[in-house]
Amino acid sequence: MIVSAIASVSSRKMLRTVVYLLFVLAGVAGIFFLIDYNFLAAVQLTVYGGGIVVLMIFSVLLVHHIEMKLEVAKLSKRIVTALFCAIGAGVFISTIYTYDFQVTDSTKTTTTAEIGTGLLSYEAGGFILPFEVISVLLLAVMIGAIIIAKGKKLETNKDEIT
Amino acid sequence: MIEGVTIYEILGLSSILFFIGVYGFITRKNLISILISVELILNASVVNFVVINKYVYPDMLQGVYVSIFIIAVAAAETALAVSIIINLYRQINSVEVRDTEIMKH
Amino acid sequence: MNLNYIFLIPLIPLVVFLLLGIFNQKIKPSVSGYIGVFGLLASTVLSFYTAYQYFFISGKINGLYQTFVEKTVWMNFSDTLRIDMGVLIDPIAVMMLVVVSLISLMVHIYSMGYMKGDGGYTKFFAFLSLFTFSMYGLVLATNLFQIYMFWELVGVSSYLLIGYYYTKPSAVAAAKKAFIVTRFADLGFLIGILIIGYYTGTFDFETLNNPEGSAILNWAATSFMGLSAITWALLLVFIGGAGKSAMLPFHIWLPDAMEGPTPVSALIHAATMVVAGIYLVARLFPMFYFVEDGFALNIVAYVGAISSLFAAIIAITQTDIKRVLAFSTMSQLGYMMLALGVSGYEGHEGLGYMASMFHLFTHAMFKALLFLGAGSIIHAVHSNYLKDMGGLRKYMPITNITFLIAAIAIAGIPPFAGFWSKDEILVAAFEHNKLIYYIGVLVAGLTAFYIFRIYFGIFWGKDKDYEHAPKESPLSMTFPLMFLALMSIVVGFIPFSKFISADKSGFEAHLNMPLAAIAVGVGALGIALAWIFYKKENNLAEKFANRFGVFYTWAYHKFYFDELYLFITKKIVFKRIAAPIAWFDKKVVDASMRGVGSKTIQASEKIKGIQSGKVQDYAFSFIIGTVVLAIVFIYLWTI
Numbered sequence: 019m020i021v022s023a024i025a026s027v028s029s030r031k032m033l034r035t036v037v038y039l040l041f042v043l044a045g046v047a048g049i050f051f052l053i054d055y056n057f058l059a060a061v062q063l064t065v066y067g068g069g070i071v072v073l074m075i076f077s078v079l080l081v082h083h084i085e086m087k088l089e090v091a092k093l094s095k096r097i098v099t100a101l102f103c104a105i106g107a108g109v110f111i112s113t114i115y116t117y118d119f120q121v122t123d124s125t126k127t128t129t130t131a132e133i134g135t136g137l138l139s140y141e142a143g144g145f146i147l148p149f150e151v152i153s154v155l156l157l158a159v160m161i162g163a164i165i166i167a168k169g170k171k172l173e174t175n176k177d178e179i180t
Numbered sequence: 181m182i183e184g185v186t187i188y189e190i191l192g193l194s195s196i197l198f199f200i201g202v203y204g205f206i207t208r209k210n211l212i213s214i215l216i217s218v219e220l221i222l223n224a225s226v227v228n229f230v231v232i233n234k235y236v237y238p239d240m241l242q243g244v245y246v247s248i249f250i251i252a253v254a255a256a257e258t259a260l261a262v263s264i265i266i267n268l269y270r271q272i273n274s275v276e277v278r279d280t281e282i283m284k285h
Numbered sequence: 286m287n288l289n290y291i292f293l294i295p296l297i298p299l300v301v302f303l304l305l306g307i308f309n310q311k312i313k314p315s316v317s318g319y320i321g322v323f324g325l326l327a328s329t330v331l332s333f334y335t336a337y338q339y340f341f342i343s344g345k346i347n348g349l350y351q352t353f354v355e356k357t358v359w360m361n362f363s364d365t366l367r368i369d370m371g372v373l374i375d376p377i378a379v380m381m382l383v384v385v386s387l388i389s390l391m392v393h394i395y396s397m398g399y400m401k402g403d404g405g406y407t408k409f410f411a412f413l414s415l416f417t418f419s420m421y422g423l424v425l426a427t428n429l430f431q432i433y434m435f436w437e438l439v440g441v442s443s444y445l446l447i448g449y450y451y452t453k454p455s456a457v458a459a460a461k462k463a464f465i466v467t468r469f470a471d472l473g474f475l476i477g478i479l480i481i482g483y484y485t486g487t488f489d490f491e492t493l494n495n496p497e498g499s500a501i502l503n504w505a506a507t508s509f510m511g512l513s514a515i516t517w518a519l520l521l522v523f524i525g526g527a528g529k530s531a532m533l534p535f536h537i538w539l540p541d542a543m544e545g546p547t548p549v550s551a552l553i554h555a556a557t558m559v560v561a562g563i564y565l566v567a568r569l570f571p572m573f574y575f576v577e578d579g580f581a582l583n584i585v586a587y588v589g590a591i592s593s594l595f596a597a598i599i600a601i602t603q604t605d606i607k608r609v610l611a612f613s614t615m616s617q618l619g620y621m622m623l624a625l626g627v628s629g630y631e632g633h634e635g636l637g638y639m640a641s642m643f644h645l646f647t648h649a650m651f652k653a654l655l656f657l658g659a660g661s662i663i664h665a666v667h668s669n670y671l672k673d674m675g676g677l678r679k680y681m682p683i684t685n686i687t688f689l690i691a692a693i694a695i696a697g698i699p700p701f702a703g704f705w706s707k708d709e710i711l712v713a714a715f716e717h718n719k720l721i722y723y724i725g726v727l728v729a730g731l732t733a734f735y736i737f738r739i740y741f742g743i744f745w746g747k748d749k750d751y752e753h754a755p756k757e758s759p760l761s762m763t764f765p766l767m768f769l770a771l772m773s774i775v776v777g778f779i780p781f782s783k784f785i786s787a788d789k790s791g792f793e794a795h796l797n798m799p800l801a802a803i804a805v806g807v808g809a810l811g812i813a814l815a816w817i818f819y820k821k822e823n824n825l826a827e828k829f830a831n832r833f834g835v836f837y838t839w840a841y842h843k844f845y846f847d848e849l850y851l852f853i854t855k856k857i858v859f860k861r862i863a864a865p866i867a868w869f870d871k872k873v874v875d876a877s878m879r880g881v882g883s884k885t886i887q888a889s890e891k892i893k894g895i896q897s898g899k900v901q902d903y904a905f906s907f908i909i910g911t912v913v914l915a916i917v918f919i920y921l922w923t924i
Contacts, residue, residue: 019193020193020196052185062251102909110915115192121236137248152252206905207901
């Protein structure tokens with residue numbers, strides 16, 4: 019997964035970037051499967067892999083010559099950034115490793131029904147409100163995307179008609 | 181619970197993924213590449229949530245819910261970002277970051 | 286004595302100056318002339334009234350002339366060290382008021398005729414008023430700083446007036462020269478003032494001049510290289526006075542100052558400004574006399590005597606009438622200085638002091654007359670040079686007579702004014718220092734010779750053919766001539782010693798017959814020689830001059846002082862001293878300033894990049910900041 023991620027951010031061809039991202043996403047889904055969160059894994063694959071990556075490929079195809087070699091930032095900038103990211107990662111990992119996680123050993127399997135009930139329950143610990151908010155958000159995003167993406171074309175069409 | 185894999189390793193993995201995403205975000209010159217890096221970052225955080233949920237609090241499911249929401253938001257944001265990029269492409273005919281840095285006047 | 290109206294005396298010319306200066310373009314020239322004259326007339330009347338009040342009515346108390354002071358504190362440094370502004374009335378101040386007023390008034394009236402038709406007529410009168418104001422302020426000063434301020438103001442007025450014909454490069458150069466030379470001398474003056482202020486703790490004249498005061502009694506307190514510090518200060522102050530009064534070696538500006546209009550020469554360089562140096566020494570006379578047993582006073586006497594002789598020798602050879610008069614002025618100023626130098630203090634001992642002031646008074650009259658007469662001649666003949674003049678007695682009778690009267694006066698022939706004052710000087714010198722006496726007698730003879738040389742050369746001598754016949758000057762110009770001629774005859778009879786004396790007590794002066802006879806004899810000899818050489822047209826003078834050969838050439842070129850100074854300043858000061866300093870200033874000081882500026886610009890260019898507008902850079906900073914904070918808080922913060 020790490021290899022794919024690194025390849026994704028350093029690839030010089032656009033389509034390859036997206037494909038490597040797909041691999042990373044598949045890997046994440048794999049982790050979910052291993053953890054036994056099947057529903058989540060399925061959601062991940064569907065939404066991300068099926069939706070987002072497809073969207074990206076579409077956009078890449080729209081705006082790019084596939085053969086085009088991408089430029090990358092200057093070497094000095096890359097090295098400095100890599101250095102800082104390494105330091106950051108080091109900080110994170112050392113923090114993680116020094117913390118004492120109470121790992122509980124249980125083999126409980128969560129079913130989709132449980133997830134669904136929890137998501138929509140009214141009692142304390144339920145996530146109905148965020149659920150609704152997310153739906154509104156998705157609505158807004160849809161409308162926004164349509165408006166942004168349509169540009170002037172519809173206007174001129176109207177002018178032509180009249 | 182994955183056999184043989186401690187929580188530390190997975191969390192370490194997610195951190196590395198996160199920083200790879202950051203590296204990509206800062207380094208890349210193409211708008212869509214930046215978008216992809218953002219996806220990486222978000223995915224890393226999702227893994228974080230889920231893993232901690234599973235390993236430390238197996239009875240509760242908040243991590244899962246939050247992950248679903250994160251995925252939804254990420255999808256929405258990507259869609260919007262793509263539409264903006266397409267619009268921008270129509271204006272300046274390029275998806276390089278350096279062409280977006282110049283002010284209109 | 287009521288002093289309140291005395292403030293009006295300098296104030297009126299100041300107001301006139303401001304009026305004429307501000308409304309320069311709007312006032313018609315003739316009106317400005319009248320404004321100037323009437324303003325000065327008012328001041329003159331007030332001065333005479335002051336003199337009358339002071340000398341005859343309320344000035345003398347218990348046999349001593351009192352010093353009346355009205356002052357206000359201007360700058361306060363400590364309890365005793367203060368700079369005040371005010372007026373100080375004592376015998377010489379009142380005498381100077383009269384002199385300045387009278388001569389200035391005459392010059393104003395004269396200028397109405399002389400400067401008629403000139404483009405800057407109003408400006409001229411404005412400058413004349415400025416000068417009169419400055420001179421009044423100088424004369425009435427209560428302390429060293431005030432006199433220094435007005436000293437500089439007088440220098441400025443002189444600069445403005447000498448350079449009046451500003452389109453003539455020689456006039457501009459002369460004005461600069463006058464200002465720079467006197468400024469240079471004033472440097473000494475300032476240092477002297479500061480030393481006096483430091484060691485005696487005061488600038489005030491009353492306190493300084495008190496013979497029982499601490500300033501004089503403690504003169505030996507600090508010494509420097511064998512002389513008291515106060516002596517050094519007095520010598521430095523004298524340098525300032527020597528500059529203004531054209532003593533050797535600061536005399537070079539006076540002949541060149543003749544580039545100014547003739548009324549200016551009459552006012553400033555004959556009667557009033559150049560006597561400022563004399564006045565300064567007289568003002569500080571008790572200090573000069575008592576400190577170090579009159580060491581500084583001795584120096585004053587010798588400088589005066591040498592300058593006097595030097596100038597008289599040069600005056601014999603000059604061909605420009607105004608230059609002859611300029612050197613004559615320098616010579617007579619030398620007389621005044623040497624008279625002060627040989628003076629004592631108590632009663633009759635202070636004969637030199639009295640004689641010096643008396644000579645100042647009479648000299649102002651006849652020297653102003655000589656200059657105004659010369660102006661009248663120049664106005665008629667349109668040339669300054671002796672070779673262009675001759676036989677003018679037929680054309681300009683009034684000028685002839687008045688010039689003759691002045692010439693007789695300066696030669697020291699009784700009963701004209703010059704005899705009385707010069708005689709007293711010679712008596713004082715005889716009683717003190719025989720060498721200076723002999724120099725004085727020699728100079729008297731030379732004076733008579735050179736003044737009659739030009740008199741005969743102009744009014745008698747060869748009959749010249751003039752293109753257009755010179756005619757007598759208008760009344761506005763001849764009236765001052767006649768008035769001053771009258772003064773030259775009359776003022777000799779004033780019993781000066783009753784009024785002016787070193788210890789302010791007044792004494793009786795007597796005529797010393799043998800010495801007087803010697804002085805008159807020498808004067809008559811000079812006149813006779815001039816008669817022989819110059820009355821009729823002949824070349825005796827030329828043959829005589831050739832006999833003296835080199836000496837004559839040296840005298841003619843003013844002993845090459847100008848060339849010497851020019852050499853010193855150009856080759857040494859400019860090249861060796863001023864140029865390296867200028868280089869240092871340009872290359873080092875300016876460069877470091879520019880360096881600071883450019884470094885700032887470079888730094889700001891670099892820092893500018895932080896606000897780039899690129900989101901990626903911002904994200905970069907964001908991440909770095911977060912990581913750094915994480916490190917700090919997790920690992921380094923040991924609370």
